[in-house]
Amino acid sequence: MKFTKILAIILSITTGGYAYAESTKPNILVAYYSLTGKTEKTATEIANVSGGTLYKIQPDKSYPDNKKERRKVLEQEMEQNYLPPLKATNINPENYDIIFLGSPVWGNHISQPIKSFLSLYNLSGKxxxxxxxxxxGGRGQSFNDVAELCTNCIVDMDGWSSWGSGVGKKLTKWVNAQIQEIK
Ligand SMILES: Cc1cc2nc3c(=O)[nH]c(=O)nc-3n(C[C@H](O)[C@H](O)[C@H](O)COP(=O)(O)O)c2cc1C
Structure with a gap:
């Protein structure tokens, strides 16, 4: 057989295989809220490793810059379990199969903007x-909060929790392990 023919066969097999792999690849969204940038750093790394789409969750009204004032507003929101309205974006989380969902821990729980996010979208089956x-202080009740608020979702309780952003080899390994598990 001529070399060019062998090459053509190899090419057709590989491109065919690639097309199949592409069509069955799960859609990954990396949605996060971050007040001071740490969770954002983690989210960016998770998106880089997973190839997922990065999605920044933002309250409509930003929190005060002044730390003391901000603390007061946040504590009030947490106490009243106020769900801040979120800024509209052109990404619909309901179109994704897998959602990495990131938040800072606030008072041992998930942050209020993440609670807003979970109440806004129907993520059942995701x-x-x-x-x-x-x-x-560790992850506290945060993973349980997600499981409680995300009705009919498949919540992976083997989530990531770090003091600060935790970016490094351990995070990369964790992301790859999550993706392997899904495949
Ligand atoms: C209102 C508020 C409550 C917090 N509560 C906790 C807590 O219960 N446990 C803890 O370890 N850290 C707590 N923190 C610290 C943040 O979780 C931590 O700094 C986080 O990495 C910040 O993430 P970000 O930079 O993405 O906002 C709290 C921070 C704020 C602003």
């Missing part, structure tokens, strides 16, 4: 993988 950053 795989939701929580990731949180904290300042030493």
């Amino acid at each position: 795989t939701v993988i929580p990731f949180v950053t904290h300042s030493g």
